[in-house]
Amino acid sequence: MDMDFKFEGGRELEKLLMALPHTLARGSARRVLRKAAEPIRAEAARLAADDPATAAHDLHNSIGITSRANTRAGRRDAGNEVSMHVGVLTSIHQDRKPERKPYAAAMVNEFGSHKMPAHPFMRPAWDAKSPEAWDIMVTELRRDVARTIARFVRRGGAL
Secondary structure, three states: OOOOOOOOOHHHHHHHHHHOOHHHHHHHHHHHHHHHHHHHHHHHHHHOOOOHHHHHHOHHHHEEEEOOHHHHHOOOOOOOOOOOEEEEOOOOOOOOOOOOOOOHHHHHHHHOOOOOOOOOOHHHHHHHHHHHHHHHHHHHHHHHHHHHHHHHHHOOOOO
16 A cells, blocks of 8 residues: 655754754654554554453453553664554453563464464554544644643743
8 A cells, every 4th residue: 555645844843843852852742643643543443353251351452552662672762763652552361460562362363373364453454544643643743843832932941
């Protein structure tokens, strides 16, 4: 699936973000990315397997949004980089405490195995909702940067 995204005014927004203190700029980017990722999360949860016998411990209840996705690979956000991860965040096994890592059943559902065909839920969610997420990101980035700058100046900061 090919998608073309157009984002006008990005250089100006980048300059404004770079003028802010590092923590404020990263906080603004995280808020925007979290809002933009929500439609993808909701669609993935809708498409995920649902077993009525397991109630609260279903796959669709374990899909969430986090900024900690890269820590599993030993990599953290560096410098001006901000990332969000949409996916399976917790284990749903009843005999264990929730864990902040994907569990095997999610992988088997998404990609299949030699015993079970794939029932993907993450990729179709991305394919269906990424244009909407992009639109939210563009709109919210402009709005959140303006709010962050106004708050910064109101508290005595200078750009």
